[in-house]
Amino acid sequence: MTSTALRRFPVLVFDFDGTLIDSAPEIGEGLNHLLAEHGRPPVTDSQIRMFIGDGAARLVERGFEATGEPLAPGALPGVLARYLEIYATIPTDPHCIYPGVRETLERLKTAGHRLGLATNKPQVLTHKVLGELGMGGLLDAVCGGDTLPERKPSPKPLLWVVEQLGGTPDGAVMTGDNKNDVLAARAARMPVVSVAYGYPRMPLSELGTDIIIDRFDELPEALERLAAS
Ligand SMILES: O=C(O)COP(=O)(O)O
Numbered sequence: 001m002t003s004t005a006l007r008r009f010p011v012l013v014f015d016f017d018g019t020l021i022d023s024a025p026e027i028g029e030g031l032n033h034l035l036a037e038h039g040r041p042p043v044t045d046s047q048i049r050m051f052i053g054d055g056a057a058r059l060v061e062r063g064f065e066a067t068g069e070p071l072a073p074g075a076l077p078g079v080l081a082r083y084l085e086i087y088a089t090i091p092t093d094p095h096c097i098y099p100g101v102r103e104t105l106e107r108l109k110t111a112g113h114r115l116g117l118a119t120n121k122p123q124v125l126t127h128k129v130l131g132e133l134g135m136g137g138l139l140d141a142v143c144g145g146d147t148l149p150e151r152k153p154s155p156k157p158l159l160w161v162v163e164q165l166g167g168t169p170d171g172a173v174m175t176g177d178n179k180n181d182v183l184a185a186r187a188a189r190m191p192v193v194s195v196a197y198g199y200p201r202m203p204l205s206e207l208g209t210d211i212i213i214d215r216f217d218e219l220p221e222a223l224e225r226l227a228a229s
Pocket residue numbers: 015016017018051052053054055056059118119120121122152
C-alpha cells in the first residue's frame with residue numbers, strides 16, 4: 001500500500017515532542033520542580049504547551065519570565081544544567097506515546113522507509129525517553145536540539161538526519177507539530193505534514209504546512225497523497 005510513497009519518499013523525518021509523544025506533563029513536572037527550587041510558583045499545563053518547541057533553554061527562560069523576574073544575565077547555563085538533571089530523574093510514562101504512533105512507525109519501517117528524528121529536545125533526554133519507551137530501534141538517526149550548533153527552524157538538523165539515513169531532501173518528508181518544523185522543512189526543500197493534536201502555539205491554518213492529519217495513523221495515506229501531487 002505504501003509502494004508509491006516508498007519510491008518517492010524513502011526517508012521520513014519526525015519531530016518528537018507533540019508529534020510522537022505527549023511530553024507536556026513530564027516537561028511541566030521538571031520545569032515546576034526547577035521553579036519551586038527558586039521559590040517560584042508553578043506554571044499551568046496550558047502555559048507549558050505554549051513554552052515547548054524551541055528547546056530546553058527557551059523553555060526554562062519562559063518559565064522564569066512567566067513567574068517573576070527573568071533569569072539574570074549569565075544564570076542560564078547553571079539553571080539549564082539543573083533542569084536537565086531534574087528531567088533525567090522523571091520516569092517516562094509509557095502512555096505518553098500518541099495513539100497509533102508505534103504501530104504506524106513499525107508499519108512504515110517494515111514497508112522499507114528509513115526513519116529518523118529531528119527534535120529540539122536535548123539529545124541526552126531524547127535518548128533517555130526513546131530508550132524507556134522501547135522506541136530507539138525504530139529510529140536510525142536522531143538529532144537533538146543540541147546535537148548541532150543550530151536547531152529547528154534551521155534546516156540543518158533535518159538535512160543531517162536525511163544524510164545519516166543515506167537519503168536526499170527531495171526524497172524525504174518531515175512530520176511535525178509546530179511552525180519550526182514547517183520552516184525547517186521549507187528551508188530544507190522537503191514536503192511537510194503537520195499533526196493537529198500537538199503544541200502548535202498558533203491556529204493550524206497559519207502553519208503553512210502541506211497536509212494536516214488529525215491522527216498519526218493517517219500518515220501513510222498523507223504520504224501517498226504527497227507522492228501523487
Ligand atoms: O523540546 C522542545 O522544545 C521541542 O521538541 P520538539 O522539537 O521535539 O517538538
